[in-house]
Amino acid sequence: MKVKLLVPTDFSDVAHSAIQHAVKFSSIINAELILLHVVETREGVESAKEKLSKDEIIGKSYSSSCTINSYVRIGNIFEDIGDFAAEFGVSLIFMGTHKYSRWQKIVGSRAIRVITSSPVPFILVQEKLMDSKGYDNIVVPLDINIETKQKLELVVKIAHYFNSEVHLITNDSTDSFIKTKLKANQIWATKYLDSNKIKNSSHLVPKGKTLSEGIFLLSYNVKADLIAIMNLQDDSILGLLENSFQDEIIGNDYKIPVLCVNPHVVTKASGSVFVR
Numbered sequence: 238m239k240v241k242l243l244v245p246t247d248f249s250d251v252a253h254s255a256i257q258h259a260v261k262f263s264s265i266i267n268a269e270l271i272l273l274h275v276v277e278t279r280e281g282v283e284s285a286k287e288k289l290s291k292d293e294i295i296g297k298s299y300s301s302s303c304t305i306n307s308y309v310r311i312g313n314i315f316e317d318i319g320d321f322a323a324e325f326g327v328s329l330i331f332m333g334t335h336k337y338s339r340w341q342k343i344v345g346s347r348a349i350r351v352i353t354s355s356p357v358p359f360i361l362v363q364e365k366l367m368d369s370k371g372y373d374n375i376v377v378p379l380d381i382n383i384e385t386k387q388k389l390e391l392v393v394k395i396a397h398y399f400n401s402e403v404h405l406i407t408n409d410s411t412d413s414f415i416k417t418k419l420k421a422n423q424i425w426a427t428k429y430l431d432s433n434k435i436k437n438s439s440h441l442v443p444k445g446k447t448l449s450e451g452i453f454l455l456s457y458n459v460k461a462d463l464i465a466i467m468n469l470q471d472d473s474i475l476g477l478l479e480n481s482f483q484d485e486i487i488g489n490d491y492k493i494p495v496l497c498v499n500p501h502v503v504t505k506a507s508g509s510v511f512v513r
Contacts, residue, residue, distance in 0.1 A: 239267065239268055239269045239304070240266055240267075240268040240269070240328045240329075241268060241269045241270075241271055241325055241326055241327045241328060242259050242262060242263055242268050242269070242270050242271065242327065242328065242329050242330070242331060243259075243270075243271045243273060243318075243321070243322055243325070243327040243329070243330045243331070243357075244256050244259045244270065244271070244272050244273070244330070244331045244332065245273045245274070245275065245314065245318050245330070245332050246272055246273065246274055246289070246292055246333070247274065247333075248274070248288050248291075248292065249333060250333075250364060251333030251334060251362065251363060251364055252292075252332075252333040253292070253295055253333070254333055254362050254363065254364050254365065254366055255331040255332055255333040255360075255362040256270075256272070256292060256295060256296050256299075256331075257296075257299050257366050257367060258331050258360065258362050258366070258367045258494065259296075259331040260296050260299040260300050260303050260305075261299065261300070261367045261371060262329075262331070262367075262371075262398075263300070263303050263304075264300045264302065264303055265371070265398050265399070266398060268304075268328075269304045269305075269306065270296060270303055270304065270305045270306070271305075271306050271307070271308065271325060271327065272289055272292055272293065272296070272305065272306070272307040272308070273307070273308050273309075273310060273317075273318070273321055274288070274289055274307075274308075274309050274310075275309075275310045275311075275312055275313065275314050275317050275318070276309060276310070276311055277311070277312075277313070278311065279311060282309050282311065285309045286307075286309055289307040289308075289309065290307070292307065293305050293307055308321070314351060315350055315351055315354055316354060318330070318332075318351060318354055318355060319354030319355030319356075319357075320354075322355045322357045323355065323357075327357050328357065329357065329358055329359075329360065330355065330357050330358070330359045330360070331359075331360045331362060332351070332359055332360070332361055332362065333361075333362050333363070334361045334362065334363060334487060334488070352468050352497050352499065353468060353499060355499075356499055356501075358391055358496060358497065358498045358499070359496070359497045360463070360494050360495070360496050360497075361487050361494060361495045361497060362494045363488075363489075363492035363493075363494070364492055365492040365493070365494070367462075367494075368462075370399070370462070371398070371399040371401075371462065372395055372396075372398075372399045372401050372462040372463040372494075373399060373400075373401055373402070373460075373462050374401060374402050374404060374459045374460055374461045374462050374463075375392055375395065375396060375401050375402070375403050375404065375461065375462065375463045375464070375465060375496075376404045376406060376452060376455055376456050376459065376461045376463070376464045376465070377389070377392055377403055377404065377405050377406070377426070377464075377465045378405075378406050378407070378448060378452055378464075378465075378466060379405055379406070379407045379419065379422050379423055379426060380407070380408070380419070380422075381415060381418040381419055381422060382467070382469065382500075384467055384469065384500035384501070385422070385467050385469075385500075386422065386425070386426070386429075387467070387498065387500055387501060388465050388466070388467055388496070388498040389426055389429055389430070391465075391496070391498060392465050392496070393429075393430065393433045393435055395463070395496070396430075396433075396435045396436075397433075397435070401435070401436070401462075401463075402435075402436040402437065402438065402459075403430055403435055403436070403437045403438075404437070404438050404439075404440060404455060404459050404461070405423055405426050405427065405430075405437060405438070405439045405440065406439075406440045406441070406442060406448075406451055406452060406455050407419045407420075407422070407423050407439075407440075407441060407442070408441070408442050408448055408451075409441040409442055409443075409444060423439055427439060440455055448482065449482055449485045449486060452464060452486065453489060453490075453491065456489075456491060456493055457491065461491075461493050462493065462494070463493065463494050463495070463496055464486055464489070464493055464494070464495045464496070465495075465496040465498070466482075466483065466486055466495060466496070466497055466498070467497075467498050467499075467500055468483065468497050468498065468499050468500070469500065483497075
């Protein structure tokens, strides 16, 4: 059975960018691509189907070999994307995001609301298209939460597909306990990436910079193609992330796509930090 990738679309330019990313990704892993448009009333269904057929043509223009199917749902995006992904067994969702488009105006809390409607990870895409190398450089911030380690499993899979280099970044905390925990997580992540034969490097946020500022500086320096974050509540990250962290990363000015992963419930499993 083919892996299924989903693109919710509102037929905007950023939605078409998400389609381009998803088509490129689908072509690499031989996945099925599904386009979804959500309408509020039955009256909008036929018009949406017609527009979806044009989006299928756009997708085919990026790869004629990609399998693309499309669906219309009546409802609202905050609930139906997650329900649809669960019903169809979707593994990854690509979604356009832009500060000024209509229902795709999901930067910040609206984006998080959509993301938390589904356990499926999202790649949020602005106008920037995927180039021929794909996700060549991936920036991964680390904090002291065990849930943060879960995103490494997906990052490793993506890195294998694109032969990516992963760039880890942590805060340079003045608190000795937090500093020790951050260092331990960085060492664990490096060993995990090395054991999976993934090229990697480790970095500290420069003194005087916030974590998001450090991420953007590193992303600029390594020409990042993807930033990977966890969708964590502000009250669960022990002050390591500023309140607007997810908002800033998702709507970054460099228009770098963002992989956003919802954490699984963590249990003590022998020999693994990942819950399956």
